[in-house]
Amino acid sequence: MPKLKVKKSAKKRYKLIGEKKFIRRKAFKGHLLEKKSPKQKRNLGNKVVVSYSDTKAIRKMLIC
Known part of the structure; x- marks a missing residue:
């Protein structure tokens, strides 16, 4: 199975702190x-x- 890709739009909009x-x-x-x-x-x-x-959805988009 191929690697999952990060949603580029989410990567540009959100930053993980802590x-x-x-x-x-x-x-x-x-x-x-x-x-x-x-x-x-x-x-x-x-x-x-x-x-x-909203953090659960963002985490899913960024595959953290």
Whole structure:
């Protein structure tokens, strides 16, 4: 049986920290930034820990 491949899109979006947690970027920071307040843009720049219920699916995509 061939090796399973990692989902490249998931590999680019998530990073494993510690043993069981993943971090991700927030959405809505890609474009249309002119109408957003500086405070909103600043907060969108921060990283976020992925919710526990989603970690199983992400782990499956990354074959960890």
